Amino acid sequence: METYYHPKDLAHFSDMGKANPALWEKFMAYYGAVFANGALTEREKALIALAVAHAVQCPYCIDAYTQSCLEKGSNIEEMTEAVHVACAIRGGSSLVHGVQMRNVATKISM
Amino acid sequence: MPSAMKSLKFRGSRLASAAEQVRFLESTNGLPRFDEKLSGAGLHPLAATGITVFQINVGKLCNQTCRHCHVDAGPDRSEVMTRETAGMCVAALARTDIPTVDITGGAPELTPCFRYLVEESKRLGRHVMDRCNLTVLLLPSQADLAQFLARHRVEIVASLPSYAASQTDAQRGAGVFGKSLEALRLLNSLGYGREGSGLVLNLVTNPVGAFLPPPQGPQENHFKERLAREHGVVFNRLYTITNMPISRFLEFLLDSGNYEGYMQRLVEAFNPAAAESVMCRYTLSVGWDGRLYDCDFNQMIELPLDNGYPAHIRDFDSRVLHTRRIVTGNHCYGCTAGAGSSCGGSTT
Numbered sequence: 001m002e003t004y005y006h007p008k009d010l011a012h013f014s015d016m017g018k019a020n021p022a023l024w025e026k027f028m029a030y031y032g033a034v035f036a037n038g039a040l041t042e043r044e045k046a047l048i049a050l051a052v053a054h055a056v057q058c059p060y061c062i063d064a065y066t067q068s069c070l071e072k073g074s075n076i077e078e079m080t081e082a083v084h085v086a087c088a089i090r091g092g093s094s095l096v097h098g099v100q101m102r103n104v105a106t107k108i109s110m
Numbered sequence: 111m112p113s114a115m116k117s118l119k120f121r122g123s124r125l126a127s128a129a130e131q132v133r134f135l136e137s138t139n140g141l142p143r144f145d146e147k148l149s150g151a152g153l154h155p156l157a158a159t160g161i162t163v164f165q166i167n168v169g170k171l172c173n174q175t176c177r178h179c180h181v182d183a184g185p186d187r188s189e190v191m192t193r194e195t196a197g198m199c200v201a202a203l204a205r206t207d208i209p210t211v212d213i214t215g216g217a218p219e220l221t222p223c224f225r226y227l228v229e230e231s232k233r234l235g236r237h238v239m240d241r242c243n244l245t246v247l248l249l250p251s252q253a254d255l256a257q258f259l260a261r262h263r264v265e266i267v268a269s270l271p272s273y274a275a276s277q278t279d280a281q282r283g284a285g286v287f288g289k290s291l292e293a294l295r296l297l298n299s300l301g302y303g304r305e306g307s308g309l310v311l312n313l314v315t316n317p318v319g320a321f322l323p324p325p326q327g328p329q330e331n332h333f334k335e336r337l338a339r340e341h342g343v344v345f346n347r348l349y350t351i352t353n354m355p356i357s358r359f360l361e362f363l364l365d366s367g368n369y370e371g372y373m374q375r376l377v378e379a380f381n382p383a384a385a386e387s388v389m390c391r392y393t394l395s396v397g398w399d400g401r402l403y404d405c406d407f408n409q410m411i412e413l414p415l416d417n418g419y420p421a422h423i424r425d426f427d428s429r430v431l432h433t434r435r436i437v438t439g440n441h442c443y444g445c446t447a448g449a450g451s452s453c454g455g456s457t458t
Contacts, residue, residue: 023144041328042325042328043332044323045329067321069321070319071317071321072324072325072328073323073329075274075276075277075318076276076277077276
């Protein structure tokens, strides 16, 4: 069945450089620098990326960073906790907007 | 979990045939031949640089049936080295100055000639390593094994894929993690892994699945912190080893639909520096029946020394073997991916 997402498309990510190599190269240089060991380890950064991948619900990123987390030495329990962090922030984000709801409701209610 | 209670051989699997494994690996569509990759890196034909490790695989008998085992070892396997063949190994060793004897299996300690090999190798002044699955130390028949190893100052290289029970048990069998910790505490109580004791306890981790191992240094720190904090266990070094696409791990790859993806991953991660440092260049591998190989993996898929070199330990000639040409195949991608992989962990 035709779908918008195809797993094999992930391997064609670099095709995005074809129409504008300069911007692609700048992006990749930045991307590589972001994920290198720094104040945070590569392992920690991969876990953050996995959580963000779930928050932005990108199936390509989930595929890539699941593999990356495992190859950086994380295990399924640790990765599941990272996904729960994304879930908590997304859920908390909805809930904290309830304060706005309460503000509006309070203002217009008797 | 489709496999792991019995060996491929016991189950009559087509993958029990080494020839079938080689045929499969060499005929995979879209896979560049390993020798072409070596040529591209200026390393073909691959040749030995010497022999500093004399690795003896004493047999396929084991008390565990791990899902990734490249030996297809298990309790249902009976192939073990005889005392006569072990004697030939010692005689060959005595004619050389090879510094390290690396004893593996199976669970090598279950083979009757194991202690003979340890004692004679030590008598010759060699450093001896025992590739230990840990749980063997708890068997009633091996009640004095840990003390024996400590008394002979044998370096223990022990398998522990993860500091988490779920991962370790998924690869090595239910309950193995708990028993492994018990064995590690026993070894620690004898001084193994403790600073200043001189008793070396190194751990080996293989990925629990179809992916590459993590960087060795950071993962060693992680293991040390978690094992010490959560279990009070200490050790010296952690070796990260890539799973080879042969035997029971090959079965897992095929059954789980991961074969092509995993091979692609290995090929993409081919590292010329790792290829230059592969362990076969400084290792000689002796099989339970005395046959000679470039490495333990070649041994398991029955690719013996080629090109007219001595085929059996009785014909051992170190001068000839020091510079021998090495037999390679597509399984070798397992040793050249990423940071490289060897019995001593990553190679770059």
